[in-house]
Amino acid sequence: MRPIPLEDIESLAIGAWILGTGGGGSPYLALLNMRQLYRKGVTCHLMDASELDDDDMVAVVSNMGAPLVGQERLTDPKTMALAVTMMEEYLGKKFRALMSLEIGGGNSIQPFMGAAMLGLPVIDGDCMGRAFPEAQMTSFAIHDLRMYPLTLADVRDNAVVVARAASWKWMERISRKACVEVGSIASTCKAPRTGKEIKECAILGSTTKAIGIGRAVQAARKTHRDPIEAVVQQEGGIKLFVGKIHDIARRTTEGFLRGTAAIEGLDECRGHTFRLAFQNEFAVGWVDDVPRVMTPDLICVLDTVAGDAIGTETLRYGQRVTVIALPAPPILLTTKGIEHVGPRAFGYDLDFRSVFA
Amino acid sequence: MRRRIGIDVGGTNTDAVLLEDDQVVAAVKTPTTEDVTRGITRALAGLVERAPGAREAQAAMIGTTHFTNAVVQRRDLDRVAAVRVGLPSGASLPPFVDWPEDLAALVRGEVVMLEGGHEFDGRPLVPFDTAGMRVAARRIRDAGIRSVAVAAVFSPLNAACEEQAAAILGEECPDVAVTLSHRLGRIGLLERENAALLNACLVRLARKTTRAFTEALRASGIAAPLYLTQNDGTVMLAEVAEAYPVYSFASGPTNSMRGAAFLSRRGDALVIDVGGTTTDIGSLRHGFPREANSVVEIGEVRTLFRMPDLLSLGLGGGTRVAATPSLAIGPTSVGYRLTEQALVFGGDVLTVTDVAVAAGLIELGDRARVASLPASLVDSTLARIRAMIEEGVDRMKTEAGDVPLIAVGGGSFLVPPRLAGVSEVLNVPHQAVANAVGAAIAQVSGEVDQIFQDLSRDEAIARARRAAEDKAVAAGADRATVSVVEVEDLPLSYLPGNSLRTRVRVVGEIAR
Numbered sequence: 001m002r003p004i005p006l007e008d009i010e011s012l013a014i015g016a017w018i019l020g021t022g023g024g025g026s027p028y029l030a031l032l033n034m035r036q037l038y039r040k041g042v043t044c045h046l047m048d049a050s051e052l053d054d055d056d057m058v059a060v061v062s063n064m065g066a067p068l069v070g071q072e073r074l075t076d077p078k079t080m081a082l083a084v085t086m087m088e089e090y091l092g093k094k095f096r097a098l099m100s101l102e103i104g105g106g107n108s109i110q111p112f113m114g115a116a117m118l119g120l121p122v123i124d125g126d127c128m129g130r131a132f133p134e135a136q137m138t139s140f141a142i143h144d145l146r147m148y149p150l151t152l153a154d155v156r157d158n159a160v161v162v163a164r165a166a167s168w169k170w171m172e173r174i175s176r177k178a179c180v181e182v183g184s185i186a187s188t189c190k191a192p193r194t195g196k197e198i199k200e201c202a203i204l205g206s207t208t209k210a211i212g213i214g215r216a217v218q219a220a221r222k223t224h225r226d227p228i229e230a231v232v233q234q235e236g237g238i239k240l241f242v243g244k245i246h247d248i249a250r251r252t253t254e255g256f257l258r259g260t261a262a263i264e265g266l267d268e269c270r271g272h273t274f275r276l277a278f279q280n281e282f283a284v285g286w287v288d289d290v291p292r293v294m295t296p297d298l299i300c301v302l303d304t305v306a307g308d309a310i311g312t313e314t315l316r317y318g319q320r321v322t323v324i325a326l327p328a329p330p331i332l333l334t335t336k337g338i339e340h341v342g343p344r345a346f347g348y349d350l351d352f353r354s355v356f357a
Numbered sequence: 358m359r360r361r362i363g364i365d366v367g368g369t370n371t372d373a374v375l376l377e378d379d380q381v382v383a384a385v386k387t388p389t390t391e392d393v394t395r396g397i398t399r400a401l402a403g404l405v406e407r408a409p410g411a412r413e414a415q416a417a418m419i420g421t422t423h424f425t426n427a428v429v430q431r432r433d434l435d436r437v438a439a440v441r442v443g444l445p446s447g448a449s450l451p452p453f454v455d456w457p458e459d460l461a462a463l464v465r466g467e468v469v470m471l472e473g474g475h476e477f478d479g480r481p482l483v484p485f486d487t488a489g490m491r492v493a494a495r496r497i498r499d500a501g502i503r504s505v506a507v508a509a510v511f512s513p514l515n516a517a518c519e520e521q522a523a524a525i526l527g528e529e530c531p532d533v534a535v536t537l538s539h540r541l542g543r544i545g546l547l548e549r550e551n552a553a554l555l556n557a558c559l560v561r562l563a564r565k566t567t568r569a570f571t572e573a574l575r576a577s578g579i580a581a582p583l584y585l586t587q588n589d590g591t592v593m594l595a596e597v598a599e600a601y602p603v604y605s606f607a608s609g610p611t612n613s614m615r616g617a618a619f620l621s622r623r624g625d626a627l628v629i630d631v632g633g634t635t636t637d638i639g640s641l642r643h644g645f646p647r648e649a650n651s652v653v654e655i656g657e658v659r660t661l662f663r664m665p666d667l668l669s670l671g672l673g674g675g676t677r678v679a680a681t682p683s684l685a686i687g688p689t690s691v692g693y694r695l696t697e698q699a700l701v702f703g704g705d706v707l708t709v710t711d712v713a714v715a716a717g718l719i720e721l722g723d724r725a726r727v728a729s730l731p732a733s734l735v736d737s738t739l740a741r742i743r744a745m746i747e748e749g750v751d752r753m754k755t756e757a758g759d760v761p762l763i764a765v766g767g768g769s770f771l772v773p774p775r776l777a778g779v780s781e782v783l784n785v786p787h788q789a790v791a792n793a794v795g796a797a798i799a800q801v802s803g804e805v806d807q808i809f810q811d812l813s814r815d816e817a818i819a820r821a822r823r824a825a826e827d828k829a830v831a832a833g834a835d836r837a838t839v840s841v842v843e844v845e846d847l848p849l850s851y852l853p854g855n856s857l858r859t860r861v862r863v864v865g866e867i868a869r
Contacts, residue, residue: 029547033449069477071545072510074447155445156483183476224754249814250847305647305666313544316845 001047001121006038008046009112011214012207016108017309018217018231019210019326021298023281024105024131025067026311029075030113037077037116044112047097047121049204052195057093058123059084060140060193061111062101064152064175065185066257067280068313070106073185076155080110081117083153083189090149090161091192099123099198101138101190103206104131104281105311110187125204129329130298133280135175136168137341139331140193143201147171151189154182203329217307227307228322238355240285240293241274241323242267242304248315261301261315263323274323276301278312283346285323293355294348296333296341298326325355360410361867362417362581363797364397365612365790366570368426368692369633369675370767371396372793373404375411381620383408384790386767389633389693393423393566396693397573405577412578416833416867419570419595420586420796422609424559424602426634428656429669430689431459435504436466437557438497441550442485442518443474443510452508452550457657464558466502469493473518474510482510485518487525494529506557508538508550514847514858534560541603543845548661555658556603563602567595582833584799588664589842590615590645591802591864594832606655607664610637611646612795614665617763618644619798620785626761627753627779629746630791631768633675634690638749639667641763668749672742674710674768675699680734686741700726709771712738719770739773747777754778765791801867803829803839806860814857818844821861834865 013027020027034044052058061084063075088094098111098118103126111122127138141147150162152175160178165171179186193202213231220230232239243263250259258279265272275286282299285292293299301310304320315321332341333354343350358377365372366389375383385403390396397419405411427433439452452468453461471493473485497505505526509518519537526535536557542549567585574583584592585599586608598604613630617623624644630637640647646665653664671688675695679685691698691706698704700711701722707730713719715727715735754760759780764772765788774782787794805825809817822841830836843862 029450032455032547036449036454066477068544072474072477073443073482074450074546076447076449078449155448157445183478183480183482224751248845316843 001045001051003043004046006035008211009034009109011211011218012108013214014217014308015210015213016103016105018213018300018302019103019298020105020131020309020311021281021300022278022310022312023067023133024102024107025063025070026314027106027109029070030106030109033075033077033113034109034116037113042116044115045121046124046207048124049199049202052096052123052198054194054196056096056195057091058193058195058198059087059095059098059114060101060127060190061098061114062107062188062190063110063185064179064188067311068257069183069185071313073155073183075106075113077113077117079153079155079187080114082159083151083187084114084118086151086153086159086161087149087189087192090151095120095192096195097121097123099202100126100207102126102128102131103210104128107131108207108210122207123198123202124207125198125202126206127202129203129206129332131281132341135172137345139203139329140191140197140201141168142331142334142336142340145191145193145197145201147191150175150191152178152186154186156182158182203331220307228302228304228324231307232324235326237324237326239322239324240355241265241287242269243274243321245315245319245321257312259312263321266320276323277348279346280312282312284343284348284350291350293325294343294350294352295346296328296337297355298328300324300326327356360414361797362404362411362414362579363793363795364400364417364419365609365792365796366393366397366419366421366423367609367632367634367767367792368422368690369673369695371400372790373400374787374790374793374797375404375408375414376794376797377410381787381794383411384787384793386789388696391693392569394569394573397570398576401573401577401579414579414581416584417574417579417581418584418586418592418796418799420608420612420792421566421605422632422635423566424563425606425609425655427559427562428460428555429635429671431463433562434463434558435561436502437464437554438467438469438502438505439465439550439554440490440493440505440507440522441470442507442522443482443546444470444472446474446482446510447546450547452554455547455659456551460656460658464554467493467497467500475515475518477511477514479515485521487521490522490525491529494526497526497533498530502533504534504536504557504560506536506538506550506553508546508553510546512537512539513543536560541601542661545661548659551658552603552660552662555655555660556601559602560600564599567599571595586612586796586799588662589802590799592799603662606662607667609792610639610667611665612799613637613765613792614639614641614646614795615644615798616791616793616795617641617765617785619794620787620791621763621783623761623763623783626763626783627750628763628765629750629772630766631764631771632673632766633695633768634673634692636670636672636746636749636768637667638753639665640753668753670745670749672709672745674708674771676709678707678709678712678738680707684737684741686738686745709738709742713770742771743773743776746772750776751778764788800864801829801832801834802862802864803827803832803834804860804862806858808858812857814846817857817859818846818861821859822863825861825863829863829865833867835868836865839863839865
């Protein structure tokens, strides 16, 4: 277990935003909360999963909802802590640590916000290795772990316990409905996990990985190297397309931000068009109408110059962007993994082919 | 013939140019005056004297860094009250949360957080605490605060809370200026609130300044409509612009970069604009400033304006130099008082200009008055300036190789002819008045932000585009030159039918 300085959380915010593949919500507001907390003297601790006893209980937490809503209804550590303590009350057991549901986007920092309020450590890992829009899109679901109970807390003191659910899809449908009802933003504590389950089924080390990506970007900027190149090299990624956003269509349905973006090629990509489809996160990318990259491979859209990630809700006409792909965690690439998070899980009738194959 | 007057009011100099079609036919540089008006009047008098055709100009455009400078230098800012409507949401991140401490300390008057706001689908978040708003309004009045910024959760989709807050403020403290966040920005509460707060702390300065501009123009016998340039290189009629000083943020740098491209006929280069108070470094791509992606910091405050990606340094001709206890350059400047306070003009303040005169970089004022400056001080000051510029250029570069640098602005004599990381330093005719040239070539914009029902997305955008074009043409644009610069659409699921909020912005050349 190590104390985690605020600088690491700053790096985490950069790296996690890139791993967010357009979704997960910008980590900025969560980072601001952490700066406020550290200013008040809080220090969080990062814990390796190997330090857990098999019967320790871990709270898997996330902010749920549409990223667009999160930009208006600003995240608050109290709501996150409330979801966790509600789960403790429901279980009649205390948690040993918190862990992020998804390392991509603001949810990478949510466990730190809750942990700061509760005085607990944060596990180095998550169960997506990126960001995904739905509850069954996790390594825990792929491992067939139990999906209930779940607690959901709203800032107005509305709280819901989903005691049982017949399947991940049901858990998703019920919790999503509750989330939409309270305004498409809520703090959630997912099905609690034992230390053994974390060690066997979580995607471990992803917090450290995200901090590392953030550091690579910061170091490249400092020495005027291309930050995108630095990320691609460090993570074994592929640069897919360079261009300018020339059209965006978005619609908010069932608490998701769905839509498409079209990118007009620049430089070596001039004359070509890249089309991206998203459901909170980027799901599939086509070059000139031929599928080029698809989930679960990580599709990241970055500011061509600064290397900052750009989210599906902050894509704007005229932005100069570079699209890169990063490799997905191996568990997501198994046959079972593809069933949960492959293109068909997002409604695209495509056979998964990794861009890294 | 198309005649336009471009004026740039900087912290130190007021410049005016007359453009006849694509030719700069007259250019004047005069010191900015404390009342602003005299400086503009003097510049315009000089312009009319050199080119009498200036009186027949079809349009006069003023660009000013006045408001940006006020924020950067933390001066002439009003203390404001921040009213956030959105509790219980967002309590851990109050207004000013991401402001630099020194600026927050100056601007933060009252901070009020009230229950209210809306959901993304238009339902109320919780009922608006109008009683609390009334109490807050009285407290604001009693505290003697003259300007208020109101930001409510999801106000771009439903402005009812902000409008209600304005109505209550109007009843309880009618003399207070009110900035509503939904008029300034889009989704993104903190950034929109920041824009509203910055606007609020500048609005009285803006009103005073804009009216002075108009008086100066009329006093000079010029009947052309007055426009203020905005941060995207377009113009807005002055009487509209005075309520929105934040829209003119960075318009000075945008103008100088567009002017630099126009004068140098170079589309791709770095531009360094050395004024009297600040130096801005930006990057030109195809003749336009490279824009910062989404988040832009003004005086270290995060906003969502579309602006050129710029690095501002506290370095200009009027920047103060302190020799003791150790060498310090800036960040304060004597500004327009350069011609009274600088040593070479008989004053007693050591400025960067004095050092430049002592070093023979420029001839200004009375060189004898700086003859006694120790050579070591002159050398170390120039070395420090070079280091500041080289570091700034380095930070703005996006590639490792050397790049050309266009030097503009009244202080461009401070840019050394050779710099690390720069392939060549380009000096162009009229470089000292590039800002005013950029203002004169500014375009007219038209914007429509409207909810369309039961139309396809394409139809809604097409209709918004036609309406925006009509607005631009009504504001003086030539229809043949109008093109779309921004399209944004947001579905509103809570309204009956298929509702789509569509925003289209177009720009075009001023019609002859």
